[in-house]
Amino acid sequence: MSAVPPSAASSTSPAPPAASLSRPIIAGVVTALVGFTSTFAVVLTGLRAVGATPGQAASGLLAVTLAAGLGCIVMAWRYRMPITIAWSTPGVALLAATGAVEGGWSAAVGGFLVAAVLILLTALFPPIGALIARIPPSIAQAMLAGVLLPLCVAPFGGLVANPWGVAPVIIVWLVFSRLLPRWAVPLAFVAAIVVVAIELARTGVGTDAAALLPRLEFTAPTFTIGAVIGIGLPLFVVTMASQNVPGVAVMRSFGYEIPWRPAMLVTGLGTAAAATAGGHAVNLGAISAAIAAGPDSHPDPKRRWVAGVSAGGSYLVLGALSAAFAAxxxxxxxxxxxxxxGLALFGAFGSAIQQAIDDPGERVPAVVTFLVAASGIAIFGVSAAFWALAAGLIVRAVLHVGRR
Incomplete structure (x- = not known):
């Protein structure tokens, strides 16, 4: 059975071999560069929030980058589709909002492994995926929006605390959001590098060269109720609802049907392999998928799979630089x-808010979910994300009782 979608069978005019390869290769490089530089800071922020040391956070960044790179290569090569794998940005934003849990960093690693097992079970037992799909999108997106809110307000708090350092970053982001929207966040990161360079030149502070070498730091996991329910379960839900399901939809819009079970197996195994090195979760690419799978990658859909392989190779190269980014x-x-x-998450926050309140009949449960998630409360050592999901579902059930 051919893995090429029916729409890919349409005839296209032949292109020179060099052009046939260069376009999807470049698209893959752009996919990885935009994905990495836009959100690697979110990864480090989330891992540090749940107890990772700087070295452990750098290890986690390296682990999920390698897992994403290898996953891209395996899926794109095997199925001849521009399938991209990425780390779970909403998932790591969840970690930033959760904060330290009972048991510390090792318990957080245990939570990552629980999420990995649930993803694998989704591949092996489709009813689990169907159960996640039954969570109303308004509730899932409201939970995500509440988790993202504290990170999204950070640019404005930073502007007050350090106007000379933060203002250039925001200005660059705003200008290029108008001129080159896809590159707005990466270029804001470039502005941040310039700010850091100026600060280092002024203060003379440096770093040990050994800290720039990538290395993995493994942690033996422990399992606590707080981490399993407060990290593992919400990480699984938000990764499935905000990354994997939209990732399938994005690829379908370009005429590709993602092989669901293999995709969940690859991302589940990738998450499990990265977990003890500090990696939180990998999943199907959603926003980044459009770069590799769209017509800008190649006019012929049958040749766009090269972009997936190129993205994977680019992630492996970026992984080698992960320690330098962490430093x-x-x-x-x-x-x-x-x-x-925060700037990197504006788009995800806006989309989550829109989907949460789009249906007037679901608005009150969504608002409750959002507010509980944004409150940051932790009860019995379980994070706000879980209680937000529970509160939203309970309110929805009460308001909808007796309705058809």
Whole structure:
């Protein structure tokens, strides 16, 4: 059975071999660059929030980058589709909102492994995926929006705390949001690098060269109720609802049918492999998928799979630079990196808010879910994300009782 979608069978005019390869290769490189530089700061922020040391956070960034790169190569090569794998940005935003849990970093790693097992079970037992699909999108997106809110307000808090450092980052982001929207966040990160360089030149602070070498730091997981329910379960839900399901929809819009079970197996195994090195979760690409799978990658859909392989190779190269990026974050002046992270999440926050309140009949449960998630409350050591999901579902059930 051919893995090429029916729409890919349409005839296209032949292109020179060099052009046939260069376009999807470049598209894959752009996919990885935009994906990595836009949100790596969010990854480091989330991992540090749940107890990782700087070295463990750098290890986690390296682990999920390698898992995403290898996943891209395996899926694109095997199925001849421009399938991209990425780390779970909403998932790591969830970690940033959750904060430290009972048991510390090792318990957080245990939560990552629980999420990995649930993803694998989704591949092996389709009813689990169907159960996730039954969570109303308004509730799932409201939970995500509440989780993202504290990160999204960081640029404005940073602007007050450090105007000379944060203002250039925001200005660059705003200008290029108008001129080159896809590159607005990466270029804001470039502005942050310039700010850091100026600060280092002024203060003379440096870093040990050994800290720039990528390395994995493994942690033995422990399992606590707070981490399993407060990290593992919400991480699984938000990764499925905000990444995997939209990722399938994006690929379908370009005429590709994602092989669901293999995709969940690859992302589940990738998450499990990365977990003990500090990686939180990998999943199907959603926003980044459009770069590799769209017509700009190649006019012929049958040749766009090269972009998936190229994206995977680019992620592996970026993984080698992950320690240097992590060191840059540590050297940055106050507010600068949180500003970049917050700007990177504006689009996801806006989309989540829109989907949460789009249906007037679901608005009250969605608002309750959003507010509980944004409150940051933790009860019995379980994070706000879980209680937000529970509160939203309970309110929805009460309001909808007796209705058809």
């Amino acid at each position: 840059l974050v540590l050297l940055a002046p106050v507010g600068v990196i949180p500003a970049v992270a």
